[in-house]
Amino acid sequence: MDLDLWLTVAAALWGAAAGLLVPRAAYRLSVEPEQPWRDHCPDGHPIGGWVGWARCGDGRAYGPGTVLVCAVTALVCAGLALATGTRPELAVWLLLAPLGVLLTIVDFRVQRLPDVLTLPLAALALVLLAAAAVLPEHAGDWLTALLGALVLGGAYFLLFLVNPNGMGFGDVKLALGLGAVLGWYGWATVVLGTFAGFLLGGLYGLGLVLARRAGRKTAIPFGPFLMAGAFVGLLIGAYAA
Numbered sequence: 001m002d003l004d005l006w007l008t009v010a011a012a013l014w015g016a017a018a019g020l021l022v023p024r025a026a027y028r029l030s031v032e033p034e035q036p037w038r039d040h041c042p043d044g045h046p047i048g049g050w051v052g053w054a055r056c057g058d059g060r061a062y063g064p065g066t067v068l069v070c071a072v073t074a075l076v077c078a079g080l081a082l083a084t085g086t087r088p089e090l091a092v093w094l095l096l097a098p099l100g101v102l103l104t105i106v107d108f109r110v111q112r113l114p115d116v117l118t119l120p121l122a123a124l125a126l127v128l129l130a131a132a133a134v135l136p137e138h139a140g141d142w143l144t145a146l147l148g149a150l151v152l153g154g155a156y157f158l159l160f161l162v163n164p165n166g167m168g169f170g171d172v173k174l175a176l177g178l179g180a181v182l183g184w185y186g187w188a189t190v191v192l193g194t195f196a197g198f199l200l201g202g203l204y205g206l207g208l209v210l211a212r213r214a215g216r217k218t219a220i221p222f223g224p225f226l227m228a229g230a231f232v233g234l235l236i237g238a239y240a241a
Contacts, residue, residue: 148183193233
C-alpha cells in the first residue's frame with residue numbers, strides 16, 4: 001500500500017472517529033434562535049457536556065444517525081486527503097471538516113448557523129493556515145486566504161443588505177471561514193467554490209419547486225450548499241495546486 005493510500009485510509013478513519021462526536025453537538029445546537037441550547041435528551045436525562053456519545057442515560061441514541069454522520073465525515077476527509085496528498089494544509093482540512101458537517105446538519109434541521117461555530121471556524125482556519133504556511137511543501141498562500149475571507153464575507157454582507165430574506169446573516173459569517181479555506185489556493189478557487197455553492201443551492205431549490213414541496217419564496221437552508229460548493233472548490237484547488 002503506497003503512502004497516498006495509507007493517508008487516505010487514515011483520513012477516513014479520523015473522519016469516522018470525529019463523526020462519532022457530531023450528533024450530540026448537533027442535537028444540542030438544533031434549536032430556534034433565542035432558544036437556549038438543549039441540555040436534556042428527548043427522555044429528559046441531562047446531557048453532560050458537548051463532547052461524547054449521543055445517548056440517553058438509558059442507552060437510547062438521540063440526534064442525527066451516528067452511522068450516517070460517521071460515513072459522511074469519513075468520505076469528506078478521505079476526499080480531502082486524496083486531493084491534498086501529504087501537504088501540511090491537509091491537517092487543517094481534516095480538523096475543519098467535522099465542523100463543516102456539524103454546521104450542515106444544524107442548518108438543515110433549523111435553518112440556523114450558530115455564531116459559536118461560524119466565527120470560531122473562520123478564526124481557526126486562519127490560525128491553522130498561518131501555521132501551515134511556515135511548513136515546507138505547502139501549496140497555498142496565507143495572505144490570499146485572509147483576503148479571501150474578507151472579500152467573500154464582504155460580498156455576502158452586501159447580498160444580505162440587498163436581500164435579507166434571501167441571504168441570512170449566518171451565511172455572511174460562514175463566508176469568512178469559507179473564503180479563508182478557498183483563498184488558500186487562490187482567487188480562481190474562491191470563484192469556483194462560490195459558484196458551485198450557488199449552483200447546488202439553486203438546483204436544490206428548483207428540485208423542491210418541481211416536486212411541489214416548496215414555492216418560489218420558500219426559505220431553504222443555504223449554508224449546507226455554500227459548504228458543499230466550498231468542498232468542491234477545495235478538492236479541485238488542492239488537486240490542481
